[in-house]
Amino acid sequence: MWLMALFTFREAWRKKVALIAGALTLAFLILYGTGLHFITRDMVNTANPTATAASYYAMMQAVTLFVLGIYLASFLAAGLAVLAAVGSVAGEIENGTLYTLAVRPLSRRDLLLGKFLGLAAMLVTYAALFFLALAGLVYWQTGLVIPGLVPALGLFILEPLVLLAVTMLGTTRLSTLGNGVLAFALYALAVVGGMIEQIGALVESTAAIYTGVVTSLILPADAVYRRLVATVVDRLPAGNGQDIPRFINPQSMLGPFGSQSTPSNWMLVYTLVYIGILLAAAVYIFNRRDV
Amino acid sequence: MAVIEAWNLTKIYGRQVACREICLSVEEGQIFGLLGPNGAGKSTLVKMLVGLVYPTAGEAKVAGYAPQDIRGRRQVGFLPENFRLHGWMKGEELLTFHARLAGLDNRAASRRAHEVLELVGLAGEGRKLVANYSKGMQQRLGLAAALVGDPRVVFLDEPTSALDPLGRRQVREILLALKEAGKTVFLNSHLLSEVEQVCDRVAIINRGTVVAAGRLDELQAGPATVAIRLAGLTGELVAELRRRYPELQLEGDRLTLALGGREEIADLVARLVAGGCRIYEVRPGHSSLEDVFVHLVREGEQVCG
Numbered sequence: 229m230w231l232m233a234l235f236t237f238r239e240a241w242r243k244k245v246a247l248i249a250g251a252l253t254l255a256f257l258i259l260y261g262t263g264l265h266f267i268t269r270d271m272v273n274t275a276n277p278t279a280t281a282a283s284y285y286a287m288m289q290a291v292t293l294f295v296l297g298i299y300l301a302s303f304l305a306a307g308l309a310v311l312a313a314v315g316s317v318a319g320e321i322e323n324g325t326l327y328t329l330a331v332r333p334l335s336r337r338d339l340l341l342g343k344f345l346g347l348a349a350m351l352v353t354y355a356a357l358f359f360l361a362l363a364g365l366v367y368w369q370t371g372l373v374i375p376g377l378v379p380a381l382g383l384f385i386l387e388p389l390v391l392l393a394v395t396m397l398g399t400t401r402l403s404t405l406g407n408g409v410l411a412f413a414l415y416a417l418a419v420v421g422g423m424i425e426q427i428g429a430l431v432e433s434t435a436a437i438y439t440g441v442v443t444s445l446i447l448p449a450d451a452v453y454r455r456l457v458a459t460v461v462d463r464l465p466a467g468n469g470q471d472i473p474r475f476i477n478p479q480s481m482l483g484p485f486g487s488q489s490t491p492s493n494w495m496l497v498y499t500l501v502y503i504g505i506l507l508a509a510a511v512y513i514f515n516r517r518d519v
Numbered sequence: 520m521a522v523i524e525a526w527n528l529t530k531i532y533g534r535q536v537a538c539r540e541i542c543l544s545v546e547e548g549q550i551f552g553l554l555g556p557n558g559a560g561k562s563t564l565v566k567m568l569v570g571l572v573y574p575t576a577g578e579a580k581v582a583g584y585a586p587q588d589i590r591g592r593r594q595v596g597f598l599p600e601n602f603r604l605h606g607w608m609k610g611e612e613l614l615t616f617h618a619r620l621a622g623l624d625n626r627a628a629s630r631r632a633h634e635v636l637e638l639v640g641l642a643g644e645g646r647k648l649v650a651n652y653s654k655g656m657q658q659r660l661g662l663a664a665a666l667v668g669d670p671r672v673v674f675l676d677e678p679t680s681a682l683d684p685l686g687r688r689q690v691r692e693i694l695l696a697l698k699e700a701g702k703t704v705f706l707n708s709h710l711l712s713e714v715e716q717v718c719d720r721v722a723i724i725n726r727g728t729v730v731a732a733g734r735l736d737e738l739q740a741g742p743a744t745v746a747i748r749l750a751g752l753t754g755e756l757v758a759e760l761r762r763r764y765p766e767l768q769l770e771g772d773r774l775t776l777a778l779g780g781r782e783e784i785a786d787l788v789a790r791l792v793a794g795g796c797r798i799y800e801v802r803p804g805h806s807s808l809e810d811v812f813v814h815l816v817r818e819g820e821q822v823c824g
Contacts, residue, residue, distance in 0.1 A: 231619055242607045327599035328664055331569045332620040333592040519571040 232342020240350045290370035297362045309388035310411040313395040315404035337511045351388045359384045375463035383456035390449045393506040400514040414447045422450030429488035448499040451491040458487040522547040528577035537563040539727045550704040552718035560727040596670035600677045606650030621668025635663040654681045676707045715808045730815045743781045744804030747774045756794040
């Protein structure tokens, strides 16, 4: 399994998947950093956020920009997860590269999990660097150290892994194209469901909130993002007690990009179990299919 | 000792029967040829034997284990038809990786990779990216990958399809060298001459069913031809013979007949003599594998059609 994982990681590296994703991400970071610079140029230093109304607003502005950056970065990480894994079984059968591997003294479980681990290693590296680059840019331009940096980083890494597990399951049964369409459709469903849930929380619509919960159960990728936002924003002080009352919730300032309706710890447990079950199902299907 | 065995191996895709109740037994150290027209079910059979495809019914054992068993796979090498190798790797690197998967440690894998590169005539090409190899070179590299784990049983599905005559000859030499080394080779090919030159035993498959199997000389001993130079052949006798041998040809004093078997020659000659003929020459025809193949495949088509 580890040989297969190393092989897959090297494949992603040598096929320049990581390089192309890295170049696009760099372009994104340059654009984001430029925007961040001009938007926050006149902001007051946020080192002491509770001191004045102006600095509190500045802090919220910095957090909002960070959250938006993370929101967009999630798309890129999810896209990379889907594109990297979309043909890892189906594509290799279609182009005939799987035959020589599948007859080696290597169980299909090890072959599949090796591929998952190799791609996961690439995605974890990519997502961690991306997240730290965003947090670094925000710190550089605004002086704000992202609260809950380490748990937020963990959650950011988890998000593409959910998409990776879904795509690995799909590739054991569907064609490359069909699997890609399904994975992106599910991701779109989760994102839209997440938006509906947050708007539902803002307007206090239980039905809308449940809609989001259901889509999160189908694909918990957006739920992980919401939990990430909560991890960061819930560590911020409430209003500064001067011109901003203390009962003002910083989440409400983020609107549909925030986490008014925050996924529970159980949702995180569900996400981890979800990944495990999907991988087990992928192994089950791959074990029984003709190659 | 049989190293490849199949009992009633059947594969059905929806309503299409790819293989039907195939029974095979290949002795260790033999080169076994599987022949059949396109779409006969050859590749499906090979894929079932190497564990890529699950049979709908029946059972198989290779090197004493079920095809999916990892213990058996350690002893099996496979060159698929219509395969592609990972183009982003260098030839040498690819073979080392396959050798590692086959269970060799890093140093042994690297050494073995060099050995098989040389064996298939790619020494000096190992540092090139596989994507830059020609089709023929990729075919050789695929053969090297099949052999890199030093397998006891090698399945080769159309191993020479992309090779020039020189490459084909080299593959034949490799096959014979494998046999010398006591390996078993299961050769799936539609190139009859190739099979005829290297195989000890042959099975002919048509429409998913084995229609003939045995040693080459046994198969060739089946339907036979005979050419007889004679005089005194009457029209009446020709008509009688034509009823029994519809493919009779008469050119001058030369009579050619397709027989059910060589044992019929003596009776035929006796009948001709009894009919007043003078026999000058009797030349039994050698039935080539191609004759046998065409005969069996056509026979199958007539039965099914």
